[in-house]
Amino acid sequence: MQAIIQNPLDTRFTFTLQAQEGRARAGLFHTPHGDLLTPVFAPVGTQATVKAVTPAQLAEIGASLVLSNTYHLYLRPGDELVAELGGLHRFMNWPNPILTDSGGFQVFSLADSRKVDEDGVTFKSHIDGSLHRFTPEKSIAIQQNLGADIIMAFDECAPPSDRAYNQRAMARTHAWAERCLGAKTRPDQALFGIVQGGIFPDLREKSAHFIASLGFPGHAIGGLSVGETKEEMHATLEVVDAVLPQDKPRYLMGVGSPEDLVNGVLRGVDIFDCVLPPRPARHNAAMTRAGRLNLMNASFARDEQPIDQACACYTCSHFTRAYLRHLIVAREMLAATLLSIHNLHTLLQLARDMRQAIFESRFQRFAYDFLAARNET
Amino acid sequence: MQAIIQNPLDTRFTFTLQAQEGRARAGLFHTPHGDLLTPVFAPVGTQATVKAVTPAQLAEIGASLVLSNTYHLYLRPGDELVAELGGLHRFMNWPNPILTDSGGFQVFSLADSRKVDEDGVTFKSHIDGSLHRFTPEKSIAIQQNLGADIIMAFDECAPPSDRAYNQRAMARTHAWAERCLGAKTRPDQALFGIVQGGIFPDLREKSAHFIASLGFPGHAIGGLSVGETKEEMHATLEVVDAVLPQDKPRYLMGVGSPEDLVNGVLRGVDIFDCVLPPRPARHNAAMTRAGRLNLMNASFARDEQPIDQACACYTCSHFTRAYLRHLIVAREMLAATLLSIHNLHTLLQLARDMRQAIFESRFQRFAYDFLAARNET
Secondary structure, three states, X not given: OEEEOOOHHHOOOEEEEEEEEOOEEEEEEEEXXXXXXXXXXXXXXXXXXXXXXXXXXXXXXXXOOEEEOHHHHHHOOOHHHHHHOOOHHHHOOOOOXXXXXXXXXXXXXXXXXXXXXXXXXXXXXXXXXXXXXXXXXXXXXXXXXXXXXXXXXXXXXXXXXXXXXXXXXXXXXXXXXXXXXXXXXXXXXXXXXXXXXXXXXXXXXXXXXXXXXXXXXXXXXXXXXXXXXXXXXXXXXXXXXXXXXXOOOEEEXXXXXXXXXXXXXXXXXXXXXXXXXXXXXXXXXXXXXXXXXXXXXXXXXXXXXXXXXXXXXXXXXXXXXXXXXXXXXXXXXHHHHHHHHHHHHHHHHHHHHHHHHHHOOOHHHHHXXXXXXXXXX | OEEEOOOHHHOOOEEEEEEEEOOEEEEEEEEOOEEEEEOEEEEEOOOOOOOOOOHHHHHHOOOOOEEEXXXXXXXXXXXXXXXXOOOHHHHOOOOOOEEEOOOHHHHHHHOOOEEEOOOOEEEEOOOOOOEEEEOXXXXXXXXXXXXXXXXXXXXXXXXXXXXXXXXXXXXXXXXXXXXXXXXXXXXXXXXXXEEOOOOOHHHHHHHHHHHHHOOOOOEEEOOXXXXXXXXXXXXXXXXXXXXXXXXXOEEEOOOOOHHHHHHHHHOOOOEXXXXXXXXXXXXXXXXEOOEEEEOOOHHHOOOOOOOOOOOOXXXXXXXXXXXXXXXXXXXXXXXXXXXXHHHHHHHHHHHHHHHHHHHOXXXXXXXXXXXXXXXXX
């Protein structure tokens, strides 16, 4: 089943569903900078760099899609500078697909202070307190300067359990989605619409119907992993999955623990991102399929095993837990690099393994076994 | 001319002089972990890691010899732990030659307080203030636990212009050199003797004669680049070069700016090391053959050139000055990695170019042109 995206501006993007098992999907999303084989996990390169790793190391662990943040790049070095230097792909030397967020979530969570109105958001930079304003049109203009393959509609993310707030934020998100579509001019970028609605099934259903009706080439599910329970997240995904068209990719924003990936794919998600992997890496935790290891623990001082015997990454092929612990204790930068390589590889490999399992019609079993074996489930 | 090292314990080490031009030499030093093609520059991996780069990146830029510090590894993670984990090569995943210093210089410059006597040095750890003692025998025992290919005699490095101090320190260094030879038992390590004597030609000549008489498989020149002028350093190298045997490698300790490398090779030096490259890299300076660039400078904000057009390193092949400046301004770790790769490559490539020039009998011209073109000469 191949869906050629309707929007005549977006003919460079096609999504092909290659296999399905239950709600889980394996697909191919074609972009101007290469194909994404889904399910796919996108490492986050907030400031045009995935922290502590080079693009060559990212490519070596098999990353295809990298996410970068509009809010940060707008403030520093500036989207116009990035455009002048040939766009984000060239600037950060990532020749493969890139996705940028709209800046909305970052403005709401990072800026020193912000004031929302129907037209947009005024906020103060977390760097120097200077005053700025984002509107749907401004967000699209910035993202067009950055030049990612996948760009996001400007939305408002509300606290998940506040119904009144979610109703207002959803209405704004819908109005802003239409304005984003109207503002977009570059044919080599795919603009994804974002479904909001908190943990309220009726709002989520309404939002998914409305956003789907606008003809975006892909859809994102926003407002999750922001404080709701896992059960609420899963229920929300199920509501949205039932409404969104099957023939377009679905992106679950900001969600990326190993168990979240498996639970997301079980509920029809194709694309994930999360800052989680570099973050615990810089805080000494190594991901394994069975749970996390805190390598600061003294029990690892003489441990000659790799982080994960089953892992094929550079770190696990070459270094012991004892050495990694030494690097952490000695505050060496190499610790962040080696742990990031391992943690990112773990999530990328998990996505690849899920894809293979879907092709082989054994994903339900894979998911059951995986979740049962986790220490953290 | 091939010199099989006399000491029957050291038959795994041979030094072959392959070409000479004036005092400059191209050689091959065979070690149990591979051949060093001299002149060679050794990146410093103080705590069993060259800061901010992986061993794979080090190998890619052509590093062969890596230096690590006895003082630091003795304190953390401990030399016995390193031995238990298979030695330094395995611990840090560097299968190529390694050199360890004796700990002497670090004790004199880093420890919180130290007291020297004829038998050794008592000092307080800079990490936790705990009390420790190094003697020649202890330094060799630690270095045997670490297991580097090239190990150093325990010496005392005095302020370069204090004649009385240098006389005392030289006498101690000579006595300790004999004790180090007596303490060494591992046949797979080459112990180098160290010439001291400050900036005083008669002391340096005496020290070189004495150290050379002990039959070490290689010789180091200590106590330079510690405050003396360039002219004093060069004059000292000339005195020592005239005395030390031609058929053994010479190592100029802790000296490694580009012009120092050229000036050292002009005066018969084969091996260099310096913490310089990672250090300016972490402080935003990029080395080029024409001098340094401070990439924080606003003039680089839109500069699409690589650091050095003539450089073939990963950083210069893939990233602009504008991007590197962005990483520095945004305090991203990748800045340290990319600058370290470039700076180390610059010194390693310079050593390779000098070697080639010696083989082609054009090194005098190379050195003249190089030093004339430097901004810093």
